[in-house]
Amino acid sequence: MRLITIDDIEAAAVRVAGRAVRTPLVPSLWAPEDRPLWLKPEQLQPIGAFKLRGAVNAIARIPDDVREKGVVAYSSGNHAQAVAYTAKLYGVPATIVVTTNTPQVKIDATARHGAKVVVVPPADRESAAEEIVATQGGTMVPPFDHPDVIAGQGTIGLEIAADLPDVEVVLVPVSGGGLISGIATAIRAKAPNAKVIGVEPELAGDTAEGFRLGRRPDWSTDDRARTIADGLRSTPSELTFAHITKLVDDVVTVTEDQIRDAIAVLAVRSQQVAEPSGAVTTAAYLHADLPRGRTVALVSGGNIDPALLAEVLTRQQV
Known part of the structure; x- marks a missing residue:
């Protein structure tokens, strides 16, 4: 199995x-001096998430x-928006399969970019997208299981290493594994002494x-x-798990309450709005046993x- 390289990124x-x-690296002035923290705010992307990078590259x-025949994707939300937005940039049609538990805010945003949105149960999203490709045509753009998507996400790692060459710890959310696969590849090449933690x-x-x-x-x-x-x-897919096992130093978990706490901390102390998935790394910084x-x-x-x-900000004490 071929893993992506720094040349791909x-x-x-x-x-x-x-x-x-x-996106910049933003220092967190509330962090203790012996554990300096910088935030990499990918919510500043036009679609509000890092997924744009992989979609654009792919x-x-x-x-x-081939592209003019359209693109198809399945997603829990942010990849959906990324593919829809990028397809609009290229002037090609997009059909996006989302799931019944996808937040409405993400479904609405995807539709606003002009994509056709199909809603299915969570277990059916991949098969539904594959059926659309088989019956209607278009090119599948997977959310993580593709070298071009991984390489696009890896551009975040290039930027981190360029802006903070002596970085020691990089915290990355993990789901399908495309994001951490790309970032870990870049960090290993450009800041080899840093630990990459999912x-x-x-x-x-x-x-x-x-x-x-x-x-x-x-x-x-x-x-x-x-x-x-x-x-x-x-x-993770076979491809992304292969990257993770070779390149990542550790994977830690955080609780639901810790995620909520981190959303509030980011909003109140750093003036950054983060969805739960985007707040897990701050939750780990605040609560996990890390280097x-x-x-x-x-x-x-x-x-x-x-x-x-609103619920989190009302209930959490920061």
Whole structure:
């Protein structure tokens, strides 16, 4: 199995430039001096999440005559928006399969970009997308299980290493594993002394379990759907798990209460709106037993239901 390389990521950076935002590293002045923390705010992307990078790179790599026939994707929400937005940029049709437990805010945003949205039960999303490709045509753009998608997400790692060359700890959310696969590849090449640590919700901690056991996890869709972090309910593929086992130093989990706490901390202390999936890394910084040192926490997205944000800010003490 071929893993992606730093050359793949650097090539992706050229394709992504001008279409995705080069997000800054934002220092967290509330963090203790012996554990300095920088946030990488990917919620500043036009679609509110990092997924734009992978979608742009993957769709840019499709030959023009094939791309004009359209693209198809399945997603819990942010990849849906990314593919819909990128398809609009290229002027091609997009059909997006989302699930019945996808937040309405993400479904509405996907539709606003002009995509046709199909809603199915969580267990049917991949098969429904494959059937659309088989019967209606178009190119599948997977949310994580594709080298071009992984390479696009890896551009985040390039930026972290360029902006903080002496970074010591990089915290990355884990779901299907495409994001951490790309970032770990870039960090290993550009900041080899840094530790790359994945973060999952405890209720969807399949990768953490698999990492400890040395084999791909096998949690059911229903088990992984329990977490409030709707963007972290997927499971790694053979391709992404191969990257994780080779390149990642550890995978830790956080509780639902810790995720809620981190959403509030980010909003009140850092003036950043994060969805639950984007807040897990800050939750790990606040609550998990992690290596000390200069730390970057990736805020992967900010597409949170307004009612949930209001509930968290009302109930949490910061």
